[in-house]
Amino acid sequence: MLSTLRGTIRLIQNESLKKNVFSPSKRSTSSKEIIQREKQYVAQNYHPLPVVLAKGEGVFVWDAEGNRYFDFLSGYSANNFGHCHPKIIETLIEQSKILHHTSRAFYNNVLSDFSKQLTEYFGYERFLPMNTGVEACETSVKISRKWGYTKKNIAPDEAKFLFATNNFWGRSLAACSASTTPETFQGFGPFLPGFQCIPYDDLTALEIAVQDPLVCGFMIEPIQAESGVIVPSEGYLKGVRAICSMYNVLWSADEVQTGMGRTGKRLAVDYENVLPDILILGKALGGGVYPVSGCLANDIVMSVIKPGTHGSTFGGNPLGSKIGMRAIEVLQEENLSENSFKMGEIFRKELNDRLNKKIVITVRGKGLLNAVVINPNYAKAWDICLKLKDKGLICKQTRDDIIRFSPPLIINKDQILESADIIIDTINGLI
Numbered sequence: 001m002l003s004t005l006r007g008t009i010r011l012i013q014n015e016s017l018k019k020n021v022f023s024p025s026k027r028s029t030s031s032k033e034i035i036q037r038e039k040q041y042v043a044q045n046y047h048p049l050p051v052v053l054a055k056g057e058g059v060f061v062w063d064a065e066g067n068r069y070f071d072f073l074s075g076y077s078a079n080n081f082g083h084c085h086p087k088i089i090e091t092l093i094e095q096s097k098i099l100h101h102t103s104r105a106f107y108n109n110v111l112s113d114f115s116k117q118l119t120e121y122f123g124y125e126r127f128l129p130m131n132t133g134v135e136a137c138e139t140s141v142k143i144s145r146k147w148g149y150t151k152k153n154i155a156p157d158e159a160k161f162l163f164a165t166n167n168f169w170g171r172s173l174a175a176c177s178a179s180t181t182p183e184t185f186q187g188f189g190p191f192l193p194g195f196q197c198i199p200y201d202d203l204t205a206l207e208i209a210v211q212d213p214l215v216c217g218f219m220i221e222p223i224q225a226e227s228g229v230i231v232p233s234e235g236y237l238k239g240v241r242a243i244c245s246m247y248n249v250l251w252s253a254d255e256v257q258t259g260m261g262r263t264g265k266r267l268a269v270d271y272e273n274v275l276p277d278i279l280i281l282g283k284a285l286g287g288g289v290y291p292v293s294g295c296l297a298n299d300i301v302m303s304v305i306k307p308g309t310h311g312s313t314f315g316g317n318p319l320g321s322k323i324g325m326r327a328i329e330v331l332q333e334e335n336l337s338e339n340s341f342k343m344g345e346i347f348r349k350e351l352n353d354r355l356n357k358k359i360v361i362t363v364r365g366k367g368l369l370n371a372v373v374i375n376p377n378y379a380k381a382w383d384i385c386l387k388l389k390d391k392g393l394i395c396k397q398t399r400d401d402i403i404r405f406s407p408p409l410i411i412n413k414d415q416i417l418e419s420a421d422i423i424i425d426t427i428n429g430l431i
């Protein structure tokens with residue numbers, strides 16, 4: 001009763017706050033027109049929620065008509081620091097006035113500092129910079145294959161690489177080749193050879209697969225984000241570490257989405273105090289303003305990459321490097337991993353205590369990477385996302401019956417409670 005009243009008060013407050021920060025000019029193009037124009041001119045490779053975002057600040061975004069929403073997607077976890085974080089924006093502006101891009105044909109005066117900071121913070125010896133998550137993941141496959149040939153004595157072109165079923169690491173042909181999700185790979189073959197998928201969260205399957213001496217590497221997300229926030233059993237990551245060490249296979253952790261405080265720790269692997277051989281970062285490493293990604297590894301692994309064997313025009317440029325440095329600083333200065341942990345606990349407790357269990361089968365996640373599984377007899381996840389939008393919170397389904405909730409890590413207690421109220425009222429209101 002009390003919590004319902006508290007929720008109603010917060011919702012009324014939310015209503016009165018909704019419109020008063022961003023007032024688009026009267027001549028602005030309407031959301032409807034913008035959606036129509038995008039449908040006409042833009043490749044239809046996404047199915048966006050019908051909302052046109054025109055401004056962002058902190059945990060909020062506003063549409064072209066000035067309506068305010070809680071952002072519960074955070075640009076697929078790139079916006080861990082929220083929208084327009086003053087320290088990130090200041091760095092973006094300052095560095096772009098000094099030196100933005102040079103290429104790695106020359107040294108620049110920022111990349112070495114960025115790499116020193118990253119290696120010290122995450123406990124590795126070397127950093128290989130790229131731009132997007134998919135490039136960084138593919139880089140780790142390349143490093144592992146090269147390591148397989150040069151250090152594990154695998155015969156040329158025979159190396160095998162293991163992934164887990166339901167992995168998601170992007171859209172390149174290598175990522176499609178590794179995918180078990182038909183929507184991702186169907187119609188894009190022929191695929192890369194030498195890839196094999198084993199069940200996620202299954203140490204027995206891993207131990208059998210790595211006994212093949214041709215296996216050079218194994219890549220997993222410590223929590224499978226896109227496939228519905230699948231949290232593996234406790235001990236899985238420790239087991240992966242032990243098995244990969246025992247059979248001389250490189251373990252790559254794809255922390256592109258789970259890293260940078262998202263799951264309530266610096267990295268999701270920190271929950272089990274294990275260090276992968278290759279740590280892959282992306283998304284929030286660029287502060288939500290610039291694509292910055294890369295792989296961290298020790299010298300014994302990274303030294304297989306020689307001049308000319310791998311690279312990227314933009315990877316490691318001064319602008320991205322400076323932004324990456326600031327992103328790591330903000331993560332630490334503002335204790336965002338800790339905040340993510342605390343806010344996640346509050347959020348899941350509210351949802352677990354108050355959501356109608358007939359409609360929501362499961363609430364799961366860690367830190368601020370969470371999901372609810374919807375009983376398809378009551379609603380489609382997409383329809384719930386539409387209703388949530390109408391109530392001032394935007395998020396997106398990851399599967400037909402799963403909605404992911406991943407707000408910026410700067411969210412405070414009042415905001416997380418208010419958001420939980422919106423979600424609970426919307427879902428419970430379905431019956």
Ligand SMILES: Cc1ncc(COP(=O)(O)O)c(C=O)c1O
Pocket residue numbers: 076132133134135137168169170171221225226254255256257258282283
């Ligand atoms: C775990 C994971 N790895 C890799 C990627 C690919 O990142 P990007 O879209 O920046 O290429 C994603 C994207 O969602 C991801 O979630």
